[in-house]
Amino acid sequence: MTAQFVRLLDELQRRSLRMASLVEDIVQEVCEAAFDADERLARRAIGRDKEVDAEEVEIEAETVRLMALYQPVGSDLRFLCTVLKVNNDLERVADCAVNIAERAMHLDKSGLGRQSDAVHQMASIVRRMLRSAIQAYGVQDAQSGQSVFPEDDAVDALYGQIIQSIVADAVRQPDRMAAFLDVLSIAKNLERIADHATNIAEDVVFLKTGEIVRHRGGE
């Protein structure tokens, strides 16, 4: 039965990585939709979220099935726990991407306005974080997973700057409040994606070492 179990684990990993790849594509698309005010791209990204939702449910069901039937221990147990957690984070990333897409469709002709550079920079870091976390997950490399952690601080700092900048602008131009909230929401969802990428990287550390490295700031 071990050979069969190993084969099923391999299939599950491939499936989880395919979903990760799909989510990464969607994030890429919504960022472009936001920067280029491309409504068609935004709608396409929103449509692809349904694929992610369906896949999330199937991967979760398969993981639970393997846990129940094979009662894994050691690295197999850590792998299945990691698949479940990463699965959840990926689905949440896709939800954040949908939020960004919806806001992108509302942007007025001034687009991201004065915050455009900071949002661009933020999106660039977030996409790099997501890619690194998914790659670390794919090759199960805790070391490269850890490289994601410091980038989350940079994203948080940019998000703080954007909030301050929007607050200042909103005081001067209260009539554009709706547009400012769209930009704020895009930044907020990018920041959430960075958090999920960090979670995935933390899960890779657990997968390889068994150490739970969450909540490092609290220690």
Next chain:
Amino acid sequence: MVTTMETPFGSDQATTPLGVTVRPRPQRLKETNSPPPESVIAADRLTIRYGTFIAVHDVSLEIPSRQVTAIIGPSGCGKSTLLRAMNRMNDFVPSASVDGKLLYRGLDIYGPECDPVELRLRIGMVFQKPNPFPKSIYKNVAWGAAINGYRGNMDELVERSLRQAALWNEVKDKLQQSAYALSGGQQQRLCIARAIALEPEVLLMDEPCSALDPIATSRIEDLIDELKSRYTVVLVTHNMQQAARVSDWTAFMYLGELIEYDDTNVIFTRPNEQRTQDYITGRFG
């Protein structure tokens, strides 16, 4: 070769009270961060041969008091040989010979001062297949105590032993019936009651559930969990889930050697040795 290993004893010491070399063990989980348990049985560089065949090679480990220690490993790894050495059951194998030390509370189990009959009163054993005597349920429990000159109230001893073995409620109205009329799981609990009646300190269990169905197995596992408040239990099992469920400490043996010995939580979630990892995940064995 000096065996260096984890033990449940002492956190940073270089040697145990018995002189066994240890390296600092990994950080323990917070909920198990209690004082180091007392050692009851200790093997120090123990080697056991059958003729020229080495069944157990240079093994050092300590068995903590009133906890459950599981010994796992593939067939032929020496786990039953090690267990049976602890109350000298290997004496019945003419070609068996022992090197190194095996101590029970400081007493050299294979030394001239150790009386094996006396030793087996302190270190009882439960075997793979239930083996009740062809006698009544009552006599199965009372027999060992009677021939060892027990002078207390025998009825009380029988009831207490059967209660501790979680069998009393099922047999209290048929104590004079043959033990053979019991189911396999009940017979195994009767054998545990029989061992308990001698008031041992240690119970050795060699695959105690391998002949039982899942329900009977579950009863025995619950019983083992209850027994550890009074007894030190050493359990040999092929069933890794069982080791994970019932034991506090797990020793993994392979080809006669002790590969890893650690907190059961560590062994089954993040073992330190690749061979342990491969075995528990079914990659070999």
